[in-house]
Amino acid sequence: MTKRYYVGLDVSTQGTKLVLLDYESRKPLYITGVNYDRDFPEYNTENGVTKGKPEGVSESNPEMWITAVNAVFERLKASGHDLSRVRAISVSGQQHGLVCLDAEGNLTRKESKLWNDVSTLSECAEITERAGGKAALITEIGNVQKPGYTAGKILHFKKEDPDGFRRTATFFLVHNYINWYLTGGKNGGVRVMEPGDASGVALMVPETRKWSTRMCNAIDTALVSKLPPVKPADEFIGTLSKELSARFGLPTDCRIDAGSGDNMYGAVGTCNVAPGRMTISLGTSGTACTIYKSAYRDFGGEIASYCDSFGQYMALLCVSNLANGYNKIVQSLNVSHEEFSGLIGKTVSGNGGRVLIPWYMGERTPDLPLGAPLYFGFDLDDFTPERLCRAVLEGHVMNLYEGFRRLQTDADELFLTGGIAQSLAWRHCIADIFEREVLPVKGEGAALGAAIHAAYVDNKPDAADIDAFVGFFIEFDKAARTLPNPKNVLRYRDFKRIYSALSDRVRGVSGAADPFLLRRKFVEAHGAD
Numbered sequence: 001m002t003k004r005y006y007v008g009l010d011v012s013t014q015g016t017k018l019v020l021l022d023y024e025s026r027k028p029l030y031i032t033g034v035n036y037d038r039d040f041p042e043y044n045t046e047n048g049v050t051k052g053k054p055e056g057v058s059e060s061n062p063e064m065w066i067t068a069v070n071a072v073f074e075r076l077k078a079s080g081h082d083l084s085r086v087r088a089i090s091v092s093g094q095q096h097g098l099v100c101l102d103a104e105g106n107l108t109r110k111e112s113k114l115w116n117d118v119s120t121l122s123e124c125a126e127i128t129e130r131a132g133g134k135a136a137l138i139t140e141i142g143n144v145q146k147p148g149y150t151a152g153k154i155l156h157f158k159k160e161d162p163d164g165f166r167r168t169a170t171f172f173l174v175h176n177y178i179n180w181y182l183t184g185g186k187n188g189g190v191r192v193m194e195p196g197d198a199s200g201v202a203l204m205v206p207e208t209r210k211w212s213t214r215m216c217n218a219i220d221t222a223l224v225s226k227l228p229p230v231k232p233a234d235e236f237i238g239t240l241s242k243e244l245s246a247r248f249g250l251p252t253d254c255r256i257d258a259g260s261g262d263n264m265y266g267a268v269g270t271c272n273v274a275p276g277r278m279t280i281s282l283g284t285s286g287t288a289c290t291i292y293k294s295a296y297r298d299f300g301g302e303i304a305s306y307c308d309s310f311g312q313y314m315a316l317l318c319v320s321n322l323a324n325g326y327n328k329i330v331q332s333l334n335v336s337h338e339e340f341s342g343l344i345g346k347t348v349s350g351n352g353g354r355v356l357i358p359w360y361m362g363e364r365t366p367d368l369p370l371g372a373p374l375y376f377g378f379d380l381d382d383f384t385p386e387r388l389c390r391a392v393l394e395g396h397v398m399n400l401y402e403g404f405r406r407l408q409t410d411a412d413e414l415f416l417t418g419g420i421a422q423s424l425a426w427r428h429c430i431a432d433i434f435e436r437e438v439l440p441v442k443g444e445g446a447a448l449g450a451a452i453h454a455a456y457v458d459n460k461p462d463a464a465d466i467d468a469f470v471g472f473f474i475e476f477d478k479a480a481r482t483l484p485n486p487k488n489v490l491r492y493r494d495f496k497r498i499y500s501a502l503s504d505r506v507r508g509v510s511g512a513a514d515p516f517l518l519r520r521k522f523v524e525a526h527g528a529d
Contacts, residue, residue, distance in 0.1 A: 004023035005085040006021045008446075008451025009092065010093075010444070011069065014035060014037070015035040016072055019444050028448065036048045045060065047324075058118075060112055061112070062099050063107075066178075089254060090453050091179055092175060093197065094262055095115055095174075095262060097112045097174040098154060098172075099172040099176075100171060117153070120147045120156045124149075127145045127215070143301075143304055178259070182244060194260055197260050197261035199306040206307055233307070236458075239255050257453060257457050263287055263314070268452055274467045278290045279415045282419070283420075288316070288317045295307075296313055296314075320363050321359060325392050326396065343385055348527075350491045352528040354376070355398075357374040357395060360372075377498075393425060397426075397433050428482055428485070428488075432492050441476055443474070494526065497522075498518045
């Protein structure tokens with residue numbers, strides 16, 4: 001049998017990665033990537049976001065993503081691998097980004113609002129009111145309206161540019177836009193969505209995989225006609241265009257998989273494809289997700305309800321703040337990742353009751369678009385490098401844990417992905433606070449997940465056992481397995497009470513405990529150093 005190769009793309013916030021997967025060896029043959037800031041300065045971005053925008057606005061030019069995709073395919077072409085063996089391509093994309101196209105394929109809005117744009121708060125409130133309130137939304141679509149989701153971005157565009165809204169023929173998400181380009185773009189590109197990423201638009205009924213007329217009409221009665229049909233996630237949508245086939249040296253019969261959002265494919269890339277598992281992704285944002293057989297609904301509105309890439313369902317917690325705080329502290333102190341871990345080693349867990357709540361750029365969980373960071377329990381001489389590093393580390397992990405508590409899971413092991421997962425300090429802190437073993441996954445996360453998914457779709461029905469099929473391609477970093485430290489676990493249980501009480505007090509939660517009293521008890525029990 002001819003050897004089979006599969007390509008996975010991950011078009012993320014800050015860059016684009018490509019993985020070439022060899023089906024027979026179950027290993028990536030080639031990995032490459034580009035960083036938008038570094039490699040495409042003409043787009044004037046910082047961390048992948050166009051510079052100079054007002055506070056709360058996060059946008060990028062969609063054409064930059066096309067430029068990035070072309071660049072990684074040019075590198076693949078030059079890699080020397082036999083690309084005639086590539087059978088399929090699958091695309092992972094940053095979720096919720098809105099791309100607006102007219103009937104000819106021209107952008108009707110020159111920039112895409114991204115997942116971390118929080119400028120649509122009023123539009124989310126309008127949609128919620130028109131659709132019957134928070135409980136009605138969760139019953140209908142499994143989600144509330146948050147600025148991160150796509151629905152509010154669509155209403156914002158309608159109000160900002162009514163004529164542009166009228167001229168728009170298709171509202172896309174990021175990975176759908178790339179699929180459209182790969183299948184022909186302006187020359188007959190396919191305009192469809194799939195359930196996983198589409199559920200993050202916050203306009204789709206998860207059980208039926210259809211757009212909610214009620215929700216769409218809360219924005220505009222013409223909106224349903226501007227949203228692509230939702231097709232199954234585990235099917236091909238078309239073939240690579242003849243132009244791109246010739247340009248990149250890929251087969252003319254190379255097929256394009258439906259693709260999905262980065263969270264769905266991040267789960268695939270960590271073998272989180274069956275209930276009872278939990279993936280934590282440590283990247284630009286922080287996420288924790290698990291799989292269910294039926295749609296998950298959190299009537300508190302904190303946990304997102306999605307479809308996955310195999311006809312199942314996913315519950316996902318997302319915090320907007322993760323790598324931003326960590327990157328900022330290592331840059332401001334001018335320390336390496338290793339030096340950061342060394343500074344952590346000079347302190348003890350719980351940081352003597354000093355707490356940082358890291359809502360640097362607003363927050364998604366809890367839902368605080370206007371949130372700001374809080375420092376609690378610090379004396380004037382406490383802002384030392386080691387204590388600040390400890391505060392940033394524990395603050396981010398605690399922020400993620402607060403949402404994690406709402407997820408109903410019996411997983412006793414956490415699969416870690418993302419660059420920060422390589423840090424021993426981060427692994428220890430997560431294991432101790434979550435009170436679970438952590439196990440990093442080797443590989444490229446969402447890009448690898450995309451390639452695996454393309455292989456799965458191409459090899460059905462022989463690949464009917466999804467769990468076993470995906471597991472063949474996943475390699476865990478067993479040497480980096482990290483267990484909770486019982487002494488730290490006990491200290492962190494008291495620390496969690498301080499953090500929760502402080503968060504609740506700031507947000508005005510009724511009956512919140514006294515964080516000052518809890519901090520005093522913590523210091524009495526564990527010391528202030």
